Amino acid sequence: MALKGATYTARPKRSSDGAVNARYKKKTQGSQAEEKLSQRLISDKLTAKKPADEQKAAQKTKGTAASKAAPQRPAAKKAPARRAVMATPQQAQRAKKDKSREPGRMRRERLRRDAAMRDRRRAVSRGVDTKVVLIALLTAVFVTGGLLLAAVRSEGTIDTQALSLIVLMAPLGLLTSLALPRVLPIDPLIMALTNFLCGVGVVVLYTVSPARGVKQASYYVLGLAAMIVISVLVSRKKRFKWLTLLAMVLGVAALILPLAFGEWSGGAKNWVSLPLLGSFQPSELVKLSLVLAMAYYFSAHRTVLQMMPAILFAGACLLLLMLQRDLGTALIYYATTLAMFYVACGNVPLTIVGLGGGVGAAVLGYKMFAHVKVRVAMWRNPWSDPLDKGYQIIQALLAIGSGGLFGVGLGQGTPEKIPAYYNDFIFAVICEQLGLVFGVLLLAVYVLLTLRGVTIINRSRRSFDMLLGCGVLTMLAIQTFMIVGGVIKMLPLTGVTMPFLSYGGSSLLSCLSMVGILHGIAARAQEDLEEDVLSIKG
Numbered sequence: 001m002a003l004k005g006a007t008y009t010a011r012p013k014r015s016s017d018g019a020v021n022a023r024y025k026k027k028t029q030g031s032q033a034e035e036k037l038s039q040r041l042i043s044d045k046l047t048a049k050k051p052a053d054e055q056k057a058a059q060k061t062k063g064t065a066a067s068k069a070a071p072q073r074p075a076a077k078k079a080p081a082r083r084a085v086m087a088t089p090q091q092a093q094r095a096k097k098d099k100s101r102e103p104g105r106m107r108r109e110r111l112r113r114d115a116a117m118r119d120r121r122r123a124v125s126r127g128v129d130t131k132v133v134l135i136a137l138l139t140a141v142f143v144t145g146g147l148l149l150a151a152v153r154s155e156g157t158i159d160t161q162a163l164s165l166i167v168l169m170a171p172l173g174l175l176t177s178l179a180l181p182r183v184l185p186i187d188p189l190i191m192a193l194t195n196f197l198c199g200v201g202v203v204v205l206y207t208v209s210p211a212r213g214v215k216q217a218s219y220y221v222l223g224l225a226a227m228i229v230i231s232v233l234v235s236r237k238k239r240f241k242w243l244t245l246l247a248m249v250l251g252v253a254a255l256i257l258p259l260a261f262g263e264w265s266g267g268a269k270n271w272v273s274l275p276l277l278g279s280f281q282p283s284e285l286v287k288l289s290l291v292l293a294m295a296y297y298f299s300a301h302r303t304v305l306q307m308m309p310a311i312l313f314a315g316a317c318l319l320l321l322m323l324q325r326d327l328g329t330a331l332i333y334y335a336t337t338l339a340m341f342y343v344a345c346g347n348v349p350l351t352i353v354g355l356g357g358g359v360g361a362a363v364l365g366y367k368m369f370a371h372v373k374v375r376v377a378m379w380r381n382p383w384s385d386p387l388d389k390g391y392q393i394i395q396a397l398l399a400i401g402s403g404g405l406f407g408v409g410l411g412q413g414t415p416e417k418i419p420a421y422y423n424d425f426i427f428a429v430i431c432e433q434l435g436l437v438f439g440v441l442l443l444a445v446y447v448l449l450t451l452r453g454v455t456i457i458n459r460s461r462r463s464f465d466m467l468l469g470c471g472v473l474t475m476l477a478i479q480t481f482m483i484v485g486g487v488i489k490m491l492p493l494t495g496v497t498m499p500f501l502s503y504g505g506s507s508l509l510s511c512l513s514m515v516g517i518l519h520g521i522a523a524r525a526q527e528d529l530e531e532d533v534l535s536i537k538g
Contacts (some may be wrong), residue, residue: 011133029405135175135192139199140170146410155412161210165217167204173199175321185235185523187456193449194515197500198223198337198508200442204430205422205503207411211423212503218506230513234520235527240464241494244296248313254282255320258462260322268495270326283321283329284497284506288513290333291340291471298344299464309343327365327372329495332478334358339474340467379492385537392419394486399432401438407435423505424495428488443499446480453518459525469521472514 144166151162173195181188198220201289237243262272273279290313297310304311314337323331336360342351365373382390382397395418402408415421415429422429429441450473458471459531476499483498484492497507 010184035083041254080168103113110455129188132192133190134179135196135341136174136187139177139192140198142196143169143173143199143203147206149410150207151201159210165206165214168221169199170317172221172224175313180228183499185231186228186519187452187522190449190515190518190522191451193445194482194500194512196445197442197449198512200424200430201501201503201508203410204426204433204501206428207433215505216503216508219508220512222505223509226509227512227516229517229518230516231523232397234468234517234524240292241297244292246308247292249257251286251293251313252285252316252320252392255317257282258324259332268325268327270321270324270329278505282505282526283324284504284510286317287333287475287510288517290314290336291475291514291517294337294340294471295464295468298340299462299467304345304347304350307344309342311337311424322365325369325371326495327369327498328482331358331362331494332475332482333498335362336475338473338514340471343470344463344467371438375492375494379489382489392425393493395419396425396428399428400436400488402431403435405435405437407438408432409433423497423504423507424483424493424500425487426501426503427484430501443484446499449535450477456518456522456525460521461525465512465524469518472517476511476514 107358147166147169149161151166153159161336176186177188177192177195180186181191202213202216202220205216227533243509257272258270261271261274265271270283271279271281293310293313297307298308314333318330318331321327321333335358338351338354341347341354368377377384378390378393382392382393386394399413399415399418402413410433413429413432415432426440427442430442439533453469453473457466457473460466460469479496480499481497482491482494483502486493497504499511500508
């Protein structure tokens with residue numbers, strides 16, 4: 001029933017037929033539009049092609065008419081293909097320069113930047129050269145003055161041997177510090193600091209024992225020769241595999257020699273005497289083999305299993321040193337190996353386990369060896385046996401105290417009262433004669449030498465160079481700390497020598513060889529820096 005006033009409108013159907021019809025209608029409309037578009041494109045192509053066909057036909061008929069009118073000529077031969085001629089290196093370089101020629105403004109900017117970089121390098125070089133010249137001159141003055149005092153010390157006579165040492169030591173120090181770095185891979189600052197330490201050792205030893213001073217000077221010359229050879233070898237050699245294997249074999253063989261031919265001295269059997277080589281300490285020279293093996297295997301192999309050859313070599317060295325009862329050197333070997341292991345892989349848990357193993361080995365050595373118990377007891381209270389077991393450390397402390405701040409004078413005092421004053425207690429002799437101020441200055445020189453080595457390591461691009469330098473610096477630093485701590489009664493005595501100062505050919509040869517390794521690493525780092533500068537310029 002419809003209401004009044006309402007209009008009726010039919011609603012759209014909602015059946016599915018309507019939706020289907022709409023979709024079909026839309027689809028057919030789209031297909032029709034596509035068909036119309038394709039037909040239009042075909043017609044355009046036909047209309048565009050027709051004039052081109054007519055033009056080709058006209059040219060063909062014209063060509064036939066011309067050929068009938070004129071006689072035919074023989075076809076010309078094709079020219080042979082020319083071969084490509086390769087440019088010479090000079091022509092290629094000239095073309096490259098012409099192609100990459102910069103505009104005037106860009107070229108001026110590049111030249112200004114290069115000049116600024118060159119000025120900065122010259123400023124740094126002048127600063128380093130000034131320090132090196134100053135240290136070299138101070139070393140020459142100290143050596144000359146000290147040996148002159150030793151030469152005129154005897155009344156009425158002049159010691160010509162001391163004068164001959166002046167002629168040898170002073171020019172040699174200046175030559176190796178100032179002239180040698182210009183022709184060989186030598187770091188000037190490290191060389192100057194090393195010459196200062198070696199010069200102090202020769203002068204102090206000569207004032208106490210002239211025979212030992214002369215021998216120390218000859219060992220210094222041999223050590224410089226070994227340093228130069230090793231620096232050139234490290235800077236130029238690219239592969240160290242076979243050299244590392246040879247060093248490992250020779251190292252184990254050298255540590256076996258004292259067990260077979262050595263004699264007991266001071267509670268240890270670490271010296272050997274051979275007919276041609278004389279008396280020497282093999283463990284000092286094997287330090288180079290240890291550092292080289294650790295650096296090679298720790299740099300090329302990152303897992304513990306791949307590092308195992310170097311770890312086994314270090315374990316064999318430690319076992320042989322324990323059999324020799326050379327516990328001080330064994331401690332240096334172990335600490336160096338552990339430090340290089342941590343630097344190489346950064347494995348904190350295994351490093352902590354290694355530290356625990358070192359503490360356990362120290363406790364075991366204390367219980368097994370009687371002389372270790374004696375050294376620990378005298379470290380705790382040397383006055384309990386002042387005339388026998390504690391005599392050595394007591395005399396060393398008295399010598400340091402009697403020297404005061406500025407010492408009793410070069411060649412003065414009573415250093416002969418200290419047993420082993422020429423090797424283990426050379427630092428006490430220096431403090432007695434030259435004072436505590438000079439002793440602190442010596443320790444500062446060791447610190448500067450270490451810091452310079454750290455700078456060289458930081459500039460190294462290769463992990464092998466970095467680990468090799470790290471091992472050398474760690475070994476020198478630990479050895480210096482152990483001997484100075486033992487002399488001033490901060491640590492128990494370990495029986496190791498003080499680098500560059502103590503008397504002995506094995507120790508000085510080993511230390512100068514380590515310095516040669518640092519020189520070679522510095523030269524390789526400088527080559528990498530020059531390559532970077534050239535790449536930036538290019």
